Amino acid sequence: MTDPLLDVRGLTTSFETGQGRLTAVDDITFQIEEGEVFGVVGESGSGKSVTALSVMRLLDDAGTVEADEVRFKGTDLLSVSESEMRSIRGGEISMIFQDPMTSLNPVMTIGEQIAEVVRHHGDVGERTGFWSEMRRKYVTGTSEGSRSWQRAVELLETVGIPEPEKRATEYPHQLSGGMRQRVVIAQALAGDPSLIIADEPTTALDVSIEAQILNEILELSEEFGISVLLITHDLGVVRETCDRVAVMYASEFMETGHVNDIFEDPHHPYTEGLLASIPRIADEREWLSVIEGTVPDLIDKPSGCPFRDRCDYAFELCDRPLVEYEIEGSALETHTVRCHRENEHVEVDDSGHVESVPDEAVAALERRIEAESARDADGGVSPTADASARADGGSRPSPAADAENGGDHGEY
Numbered sequence: 001m002t003d004p005l006l007d008v009r010g011l012t013t014s015f016e017t018g019q020g021r022l023t024a025v026d027d028i029t030f031q032i033e034e035g036e037v038f039g040v041v042g043e044s045g046s047g048k049s050v051t052a053l054s055v056m057r058l059l060d061d062a063g064t065v066e067a068d069e070v071r072f073k074g075t076d077l078l079s080v081s082e083s084e085m086r087s088i089r090g091g092e093i094s095m096i097f098q099d100p101m102t103s104l105n106p107v108m109t110i111g112e113q114i115a116e117v118v119r120h121h122g123d124v125g126e127r128t129g130f131w132s133e134m135r136r137k138y139v140t141g142t143s144e145g146s147r148s149w150q151r152a153v154e155l156l157e158t159v160g161i162p163e164p165e166k167r168a169t170e171y172p173h174q175l176s177g178g179m180r181q182r183v184v185i186a187q188a189l190a191g192d193p194s195l196i197i198a199d200e201p202t203t204a205l206d207v208s209i210e211a212q213i214l215n216e217i218l219e220l221s222e223e224f225g226i227s228v229l230l231i232t233h234d235l236g237v238v239r240e241t242c243d244r245v246a247v248m249y250a251s252e253f254m255e256t257g258h259v260n261d262i263f264e265d266p267h268h269p270y271t272e273g274l275l276a277s278i279p280r281i282a283d284e285r286e287w288l289s290v291i292e293g294t295v296p297d298l299i300d301k302p303s304g305c306p307f308r309d310r311c312d313y314a315f316e317l318c319d320r321p322l323v324e325y326e327i328e329g330s331a332l333e334t335h336t337v338r339c340h341r342e343n344e345h346v347e348v349d350d351s352g353h354v355e356s357v358p359d360e361a362v363a364a365l366e367r368r369i370e371a372e373s374a375r376d377a378d379g380g381v382s383p384t385a386d387a388s389a390r391a392d393g394g395s396r397p398s399p400a401a402d403a404e405n406g407g408d409h410g411e412y
């Protein structure tokens, strides 16, 4: 098996706030393979955007990011210099946000904006120094005719913008919202990325335009083998676009797996709740009310399952720390869920309610929790730590190794 393109293990991000420490992302682990579309779905405030911003190192000083590993093409993103990180951003990894105007400069033509990314990240052999930029801006006036400009026009055509040569000379306000988002996609492509992180890329658009933009992203992913991390609150979008998905709730990944497994054989009650509300998903506020209760406070977040107060299946183990259970017999890919009903000693009836919790279940869970905290003390490295300490990924076993050790299905 080849290494994943992006390998994130034990990512935890918190913010110091006036009210206390807010855990926005809590010990999440995921991998994105080459060419794969990986979704992160969850309601507002679950930590989706902070996940992306943590990986890209785009959080302000108030945020603390810790992880066992954030590795992109083998490079440890948490330890590279800020200047290396800047060249990765917009180059190897580019981002698309909800509002295209946040990525576009209103006083620059769209052709020039894309050409600029091409010069900085793409390989068209044009000089990118300060004086070259100045000459282009103030002496020749425009870079039309240059190789980077031609490439910009080409990219506008690639993302389906009609009359790309004419459009390239226009300013963002002259385009519709959908066209602007296409421009942002062209800009994202300009750096020749291996990974595009799209954070709710269609939320600000009309439903009719939404499908077109998603299709565009998918087609490009397929055509150029680009991986996509797609952040959305919409399970319908996930079903249409993603290969695998993580269901995020209150800063944690509750369930992760191939879309077919998640949709056909969901194991987490929160996932089930989301799926049950899909037909009404068109209006986001409506599906929020489908599952009764509210999201727990992320400040001084208690341990245990964050969904337990809203869960119909809650039982006595739910206030214990969560561990990851691997679902056996998943059709396609690894399918993991953090719900103690999966503890193999816990007896569950046909309706999914817990019937009995024998002593072995408790003992097995305790062993597992102890093993995980020993591993965290061992392998957990803060971002300020010496990079060499992490160079080999620490001594933390991979999830696969955990499973082999019986950690997931074994004797608990």
Ligand SMILES: Nc1ncnc2c1ncn2[C@@H]1O[C@H](COP(=O)(O)OP(=O)(O)OP(=O)(O)O)[C@@H](O)[C@H]1O
Residues within 6 Å of the ligand: 015, 017, 022, 023, 024, 042, 043, 044, 045, 046, 047, 048, 049, 050, 051, 060, 062, 063, 233, 298
């Ligand atoms: N800079 C910050 N300082 C303090 N708290 C923050 C900061 N950024 C995000 N948060 C908090 O982190 C939590 C997760 O936020 P995040 O933006 O990741 O949610 P989200 O899942 O992207 O939601 P949405 O769907 O609304 O975009 C929220 O409680 C949010 O208030």
Ligand code: NI
Residues within 6 Å of the ligand: 048, 049, 050, 199
């Ligand atoms: Ni967000």
